[in-house]
Amino acid sequence: MKAILSILWKEFIQLRRDPRLFPVIFISPILQLLLLGYAANLDVKNIPSVICDMDRSAAGREFLEGFLNSGYFTVAARVDRLDGIDRFLDNGESSMAFVIPRGFGDDLAAGRPARVMIIADGSESQSASVGVNYAAMIAARYTQKIILDVFERARGLGLRPVIVNLELRVWYNPELKSRNFMVPGVLGLILMIMTMSLASLGIVRERETGTMEQLIVTPIRPYQLIVGKLLPFVLIGLMDTIFVITVARFWFAIPFRGSVALLVAGCLVFMLNTLGIGLFVSTISRTQQQAMLTSLFFILPQIVLSGFVFPIENMPRVFQLATLVIPIRYFFVIIRGIMLKGAGLADLWVQGAALVALGTVILGLSVARFRKKLD
Amino acid sequence: MRTLPIAFVGPVMRKEFRQIRRDSRSLIFMIVIPAFLLVMFGFALNFDVKNIPLAIVDQDGSRTSRGLVEKFRTTEYFRVKAEPDRTADIDRLMARDKVRAALVIPETFAEDLLAGRSADVQFILDGANALSGSTAAGYAAAILQSYSQRITLQAMERRGFGSLTLPLKTDVRVWYNPELKSAKFLVPGLMAFILMVILTTSTAFSIVREEERGTMEQIRVSPLPPAALIIGKLVPYGLISLASAHIVLALGWALFGVAVKGNYFLLLLSIVLFLISGLGQGILISSITRTQLVAFLICVLTTILPTFVLSGFVFPVRNMPVAVQVVTYLIPAKYFLVALRGIILKGAGIGAFWEQILSLAVFAIMALALSMIMLRRGGATRGRRTRQRSTEREHERIPERRAP
Numbered sequence: 001m002k003a004i005l006s007i008l009w010k011e012f013i014q015l016r017r018d019p020r021l022f023p024v025i026f027i028s029p030i031l032q033l034l035l036l037g038y039a040a041n042l043d044v045k046n047i048p049s050v051i052c053d054m055d056r057s058a059a060g061r062e063f064l065e066g067f068l069n070s071g072y073f074t075v076a077a078r079v080d081r082l083d084g085i086d087r088f089l090d091n092g093e094s095s096m097a098f099v100i101p102r103g104f105g106d107d108l109a110a111g112r113p114a115r116v117m118i119i120a121d122g123s124e125s126q127s128a129s130v131g132v133n134y135a136a137m138i139a140a141r142y143t144q145k146i147i148l149d150v151f152e153r154a155r156g157l158g159l160r161p162v163i164v165n166l167e168l169r170v171w172y173n174p175e176l177k178s179r180n181f182m183v184p185g186v187l188g189l190i191l192m193i194m195t196m197s198l199a200s201l202g203i204v205r206e207r208e209t210g211t212m213e214q215l216i217v218t219p220i221r222p223y224q225l226i227v228g229k230l231l232p233f234v235l236i237g238l239m240d241t242i243f244v245i246t247v248a249r250f251w252f253a254i255p256f257r258g259s260v261a262l263l264v265a266g267c268l269v270f271m272l273n274t275l276g277i278g279l280f281v282s283t284i285s286r287t288q289q290q291a292m293l294t295s296l297f298f299i300l301p302q303i304v305l306s307g308f309v310f311p312i313e314n315m316p317r318v319f320q321l322a323t324l325v326i327p328i329r330y331f332f333v334i335i336r337g338i339m340l341k342g343a344g345l346a347d348l349w350v351q352g353a354a355l356v357a358l359g360t361v362i363l364g365l366s367v368a369r370f371r372k373k374l375d
Numbered sequence: 376m377r378t379l380p381i382a383f384v385g386p387v388m389r390k391e392f393r394q395i396r397r398d399s400r401s402l403i404f405m406i407v408i409p410a411f412l413l414v415m416f417g418f419a420l421n422f423d424v425k426n427i428p429l430a431i432v433d434q435d436g437s438r439t440s441r442g443l444v445e446k447f448r449t450t451e452y453f454r455v456k457a458e459p460d461r462t463a464d465i466d467r468l469m470a471r472d473k474v475r476a477a478l479v480i481p482e483t484f485a486e487d488l489l490a491g492r493s494a495d496v497q498f499i500l501d502g503a504n505a506l507s508g509s510t511a512a513g514y515a516a517a518i519l520q521s522y523s524q525r526i527t528l529q530a531m532e533r534r535g536f537g538s539l540t541l542p543l544k545t546d547v548r549v550w551y552n553p554e555l556k557s558a559k560f561l562v563p564g565l566m567a568f569i570l571m572v573i574l575t576t577s578t579a580f581s582i583v584r585e586e587e588r589g590t591m592e593q594i595r596v597s598p599l600p601p602a603a604l605i606i607g608k609l610v611p612y613g614l615i616s617l618a619s620a621h622i623v624l625a626l627g628w629a630l631f632g633v634a635v636k637g638n639y640f641l642l643l644l645s646i647v648l649f650l651i652s653g654l655g656q657g658i659l660i661s662s663i664t665r666t667q668l669v670a671f672l673i674c675v676l677t678t679i680l681p682t683f684v685l686s687g688f689v690f691p692v693r694n695m696p697v698a699v700q701v702v703t704y705l706i707p708a709k710y711f712l713v714a715l716r717g718i719i720l721k722g723a724g725i726g727a728f729w730e731q732i733l734s735l736a737v738f739a740i741m742a743l744a745l746s747m748i749m750l751r752r753g754g755a756t757r758g759r760r761t762r763q764r765s766t767e768r769e770h771e772r773i774p775e776r777r778a779p
Contacts, residue, residue, distance in 0.1 A: 020669045028676050038699045039684050045694060091727035092713055122559075133513050140520050147527065167495050168512055171469060173502030176509050180502075186680075193675055201668045286398075288667040289580050293404040296572065296675075300408070303679065304416055309689055311507055313426045313454075319419040333472050340503040347470040 007228025048076035057105025199278025257342030272359030387607025578657025636722030655742020
């Protein structure tokens with residue numbers, strides 16, 4: 001125990017020696033969180049649109065009003081001719097265009113099917129598909145209104161439209177704020193990046209500078225060395241967690257419905273994995289540059305394949321299977337479950353067990369490699 | 376007599392290349408990681424909200440209600456994962472992240488519809504996943520709307536009104552990317568993302584490494600002007616990243632059919648300008664850090680998340696609060712993305728995005744100028760600091776790397 005403590009102490013002295021390290025470790029996560037908490041917003045609102053009304057009828061204007069009053073679209077420009085649209089979509093000034101062809105009003109009045117055209121900029125697939133959905137919905141609502149008008153006129157015939165109403169209830173996050181979804185995710189990312197790079201680069205540095213050999217000749221057991229080296233990073237990770245959660249709870253008012261103890265347990269189990277990967281990277285890298293690139297090689301796919309932004313259920317089968325060995329995927333379910341849904345151990349034990357299993361394997365493997373390197 | 380700075384660039388470049396070659400794994404990683412990530416992300420990622428896991432509680436169990444359930448079952452937007460008997464079970468399913476939405480059809484559903492009354496169904500949404508939440512609600516509303524319309528029209532037909540055609544035809548066209556393929560959208564974004572991360576960290580490391588090992592002091596006492604040092608260090612990493620960018624482009628074309636529609640030289644110009652600003656950012660970071668560990672953390676934190684989140688790669692910039700939008704003007708990737716999408720997907724000419732190219736150029740020049748100033752100043756102050764600490768840090772430093 002005493003040996004572990006002295007290693008721990010040595011690590012802290014070493015970490016303190018770089019005056020920039022502590023600010024980076026503790027202040028930058030909060031800056032990141034603040035920035036991302038405000039920026040990460042997928043709500044598609046105010047899509048700039050070009051209006052091309054070639055009909056100039058009252059019906060056409062009414063139809064367009066429906067789009068503009070919905071809050072999803074704003075007018076970026078009005079043009080008279082179809083080829084006037086190109087310019088605005090080409091330079092990205094607007095992402096959608098609504099075209100009312102000549103004869104729209106007459107067709108509607110005569111009971112003939114009228115046509116409208118909606119053009120979307122597909123180079124931004126995300127907003128395009130959402131925008132197209134909204135537009136289609138608004139157009140359908142307009143259709144329904146016309147049908148209802150027909151019924152209104154035929155009231156004397158005893159006809160009534162049948163409508164299936166949608167009663168929408170949103171649980172956990174009634175306003176559907178993207179922030180509530182993203183901020184817990186950012187905690188996972190910060191925790192992963194911090195602990196993984198601290199462990200991998202920190203250990204490789206010791207080897208690069210040759211002080212690892214000095215440690216080996218001291219009467220310290222390998223396990224004491226590993227525990228003493230990794231424990232400071234666990235503490236740093238926990239501190240970061242506390243900071244991030246505090247900012248999330250009190251600055252962004254993101255609900256925290258579950259148990260703090262469970263969250264801390266989740267973080268510890270998750271760090272088994274990240275530190276395990278960090279240690280593993282350190283055993284296969286000679287220089288810090290190699291460790292850095294190898295860490296990136298592990299970090300980047302995890303960010304994208306974890307369900308942080310891109311839903312896992314949309315990925316092809318092979319990739320869905322591959323995500324099963326990505327630890328942060330389980331952590332995201334745990335942290336979002338605890339914070340937003342108030343989920344307990346009974347709900348999250350599967351994810352917890354997955355993290356424990358993965359962590360044990362990864363950490364065990366890297367400890368074995370690390371010890372071999374020591375001997 | 377002074378020698379021109381340009382004369383020193385060659386030797387620095389040669390030295391840097393030699394150092395890069397010595398570490399073949401790093402070189403391979405720098406070139407291969409971008410390609411690897413592109414292939415992986417290109418196949419795996421999808422912005423479409425489809426296959427939303429859904430639970431259905433059909434309390435009615437009639438033929439009519441089964442007809443509605445069938446509507447939800449056959450669309451690609453939802454995938455029915457569970458059919459619990461009680462609404463209380465939905466709670467458990469959602470807390471475990473098994474379903475993201477639930478449809479509850481009340482007992483009186485068929486009765487109401489047959490009597491010609493309007494019926495209510497309940498749609499419960501897991502708001503914790505806000506990203507797909509609103510889209511899911513939209514899909515559900517659209518399905519119900521078309522269902523109601525069909526029932527209404529059927530009722531009219533039965534009463535002898537003849538068939539009524541839908542009064543409005545909506546013609547939706549998607550330009551530039553007609554199938555709304557995410558890969559097309561992702562190739563430019565990933566290029567910016569990957570180049571930025573790899574490039575900035577590699578550059579910062581190449582300088583901080585010398586700092587940490589003490590070889591920077593040797594360079595400083597040599598008659599090498601900072602400009603030559605910077606250019607000599609930039610060129611090798613710039614060339615590697617340029618090669619890497621071309622591999623990404625080639626793979627994007629071969630695997631995902633993303634051909635460059637616009638002018639290649641325009642593309643090259645924007646890539647080079649972007650690379651220079653990335654390199655500049657790397658040098659700036661290196662000038663405020665002393666160890667590779669801190670340099671790495673700062674690089675990762677200032678490149679990964681901001682390029683991912685603030686550049687408009689995933690989240691539309693126009694939705695952000697004004698203060699954050701101001702910050703996005705400092706992210707070169709933002710301009711790069713607009714230019715890339717313009718050139719690659721839209722085939723637009725310089726007229727459509729000269730502002731972006733200009734901004735990138737300004738960035739590149741500023742980053743270079745600033746990093747030269749920082750390097751010169753840093754040299755002076757750091758020199759002092761190192762002398763003070765030199766005795767204390769002696770054991771940490773190793774002599775210059777032994778030649779193999």
